[in-house]
Amino acid sequence: MQPAGRSAVTDLALQSNSLSVSEAPSRAKVLVRLRRSDDLFRILTRSAALAVLVILGGVIVSLILGSIPALKAFGLEFPFSQSWNPVTEKFGALAPIYGTLVTSFIAMLIAVPVGLMVAFFLTELCPKWLRRPIAIAIELLAGIPSIIYGIWGLFVFAPFMQEYVQPLLIGAFGNVPVLSSLFAGPPYGIGVLTSALILAIMVLPFITSISRDVFDAVPPVLKEAAYGLGCTTWEVFHRVVLPFTRVGVIGGVMLGLGRALGETMAVTFVIGNAHKVSASLLAPGTTISATIANEFTEAVGDLYTSSLIALGLILFVITFIVLAAARLMLARIEKKIG
Amino acid sequence: MAHSMDRTIYAARQRKNAVAKGLALAATVFGLGWLVLILGVLIWNGLGGLSLAVFTEMTPPPGQAGGLLNPIVGSLVLTILAVVIGTPIGILAGTYLAEYGKHENISSVIRFINDILLSAPSIVVGLFIYEVMVAPMGHFSGYAGAVALAVIVIPVVVRTTEDMLTLVPNALREAAASIGLPRAHMVIRIAYRAARAGILTGILLAVARISGETAPLLFTALNNQFWSTNLNAPVSSLPVVIFQFALSPYADWQKLAWTGALIITATVLTLSIVARALASSGKSS
Numbered sequence: 332m333q334p335a336g337r338s339a340v341t342d343l344a345l346q347s348n349s350l351s352v353s354e355a356p357s358r359a360k361v362l363v364r365l366r367r368s369d370d371l372f373r374i375l376t377r378s379a380a381l382a383v384l385v386i387l388g389g390v391i392v393s394l395i396l397g398s399i400p401a402l403k404a405f406g407l408e409f410p411f412s413q414s415w416n417p418v419t420e421k422f423g424a425l426a427p428i429y430g431t432l433v434t435s436f437i438a439m440l441i442a443v444p445v446g447l448m449v450a451f452f453l454t455e456l457c458p459k460w461l462r463r464p465i466a467i468a469i470e471l472l473a474g475i476p477s478i479i480y481g482i483w484g485l486f487v488f489a490p491f492m493q494e495y496v497q498p499l500l501i502g503a504f505g506n507v508p509v510l511s512s513l514f515a516g517p518p519y520g521i522g523v524l525t526s527a528l529i530l531a532i533m534v535l536p537f538i539t540s541i542s543r544d545v546f547d548a549v550p551p552v553l554k555e556a557a558y559g560l561g562c563t564t565w566e567v568f569h570r571v572v573l574p575f576t577r578v579g580v581i582g583g584v585m586l587g588l589g590r591a592l593g594e595t596m597a598v599t600f601v602i603g604n605a606h607k608v609s610a611s612l613l614a615p616g617t618t619i620s621a622t623i624a625n626e627f628t629e630a631v632g633d634l635y636t637s638s639l640i641a642l643g644l645i646l647f648v649i650t651f652i653v654l655a656a657a658r659l660m661l662a663r664i665e666k667k668i669g
Numbered sequence: 670m671a672h673s674m675d676r677t678i679y680a681a682r683q684r685k686n687a688v689a690k691g692l693a694l695a696a697t698v699f700g701l702g703w704l705v706l707i708l709g710v711l712i713w714n715g716l717g718g719l720s721l722a723v724f725t726e727m728t729p730p731p732g733q734a735g736g737l738l739n740p741i742v743g744s745l746v747l748t749i750l751a752v753v754i755g756t757p758i759g760i761l762a763g764t765y766l767a768e769y770g771k772h773e774n775i776s777s778v779i780r781f782i783n784d785i786l787l788s789a790p791s792i793v794v795g796l797f798i799y800e801v802m803v804a805p806m807g808h809f810s811g812y813a814g815a816v817a818l819a820v821i822v823i824p825v826v827v828r829t830t831e832d833m834l835t836l837v838p839n840a841l842r843e844a845a846a847s848i849g850l851p852r853a854h855m856v857i858r859i860a861y862r863a864a865r866a867g868i869l870t871g872i873l874l875a876v877a878r879i880s881g882e883t884a885p886l887l888f889t890a891l892n893n894q895f896w897s898t899n900l901n902a903p904v905s906s907l908p909v910v911i912f913q914f915a916l917s918p919y920a921d922w923q924k925l926a927w928t929g930a931l932i933i934t935a936t937v938l939t940l941s942i943v944a945r946a947l948a949s950s951g952k953s954s
Binding site: 365366368369371372373375376377378379380381382383384386387389390393394396397444445449452453455456457465467468469470471472474475476477478479480481482483485486487535536539563564565566569586589590592593594595596599600620623624627628639640643646647650651654655658 | 682683685689694697710765766770781783785789797800854857888915923926933
């Protein structure tokens, strides 16, 4: 620690050996100035802190104002209508909402078990020297910008899906009653399933890193007690660690879900931008964010623009609820662990 | 009899344990496999196009050779401007949360909202800035792009600043107070100094975060095919150019998109590794 503030306030008293009467007013003046600057700084920090609230308020108000024309024109029908026709100016949000929910759901279906298992490996099984490198690598995966996943998905992953995975799925499930409709249609490569898988890869590091943090925070005494009873590693994880950290894990999962719901670029590249609700996971679809990204700059007319902003509002409301729930849960586990 | 049954249960538990361990290992290899795969493909496709021309020439029309000079410069300018706008606000807000209003009710509300903004969809930020800046101004502009990125920078910096200031030992603050230092001076001269490495880490992480952001720029800064330093007009940026070029049918453009993707990823990974190193060096000292 360096000595702080060489020209600081305390010098004042040191400069004058004896405080004469004539110096007192000037000293008082300096003190007043100091108090003012002190207050000023406090006010400055407080307004900056309030700016965070202003940003949130601004986002909500601007989205609501922007979506008024669309909500007026379509009313409550907007979220439930499948039509999306710029020519006749009939817009409905059903297809993007459906696509957003389905892609995120499938992504979580894959990312949650895999992410938890990776966290299990990192906290219980992995040799000590390997822990840090693997954890860093997983976090780097989280840092890769989403557009990189997008371009990789478009040029590498979608062709791979088209060539190998999708024909396999169609072949395997084509004659099974329910599943055949899930995997119907030609293998386009792009589509709902491909987007969901890329989302799963993107969300995986978030889930892993948060679950690792909460697993690490489990009091060793609990685990040692279970081992002492003769539990296996898996039993300790499954019966002790997981129940103890349940709230935190769910919080982490919901944080990942928030990411998946709002993810734009990775999905925009590979979803196909088709405003259609189809049962098949191989069919092209769209999500809220992909629709906005694809169409906003090309939107002609107030109603079109407003409908896209209304989509943004719906997305913001959904993610806000999910993220708020996630934060509340994570706050609860923090309190529990202390 | 009972003894042998114990044995089978014991064996079953062992088997289950082994299977779970195997699955965990497989999951880790699976997770890391994607990282290797994505980076591998990126280097494979991007390195071929990497040349001096990429850094010295403008983005070309389809079918011609060219580089990425204008988007690279545009991204740099937008990022710097966003950091200049966002960092002071973020640091001051973080300071309030850690130093002044630590236990106030409003602070826990701000903390909560900040955490939500931290992971809110960035495309919504783009819509927000479009509504408050682009629509009233009547045109897309670099300023709007920079402000949109600044909105993303703020929560990151707020969070790290607060965390790092909280780590500063209270004894330092008490010592400062005991020699009569006003609070503002204590914060600026002592707390900031002690938390310097951590705050810098936060800024670096914020830069890493925004240097790959595409969605908030799509309808704020838009894009510009030509050299332009006018921030009041559309400005080209690397992520948006990658988006446009990758989705184009032209092979030259797609190749440039890969090269741009490699540049961005290298930048982001370097920034996050430097930030990490900085954070761990700050902790140990």
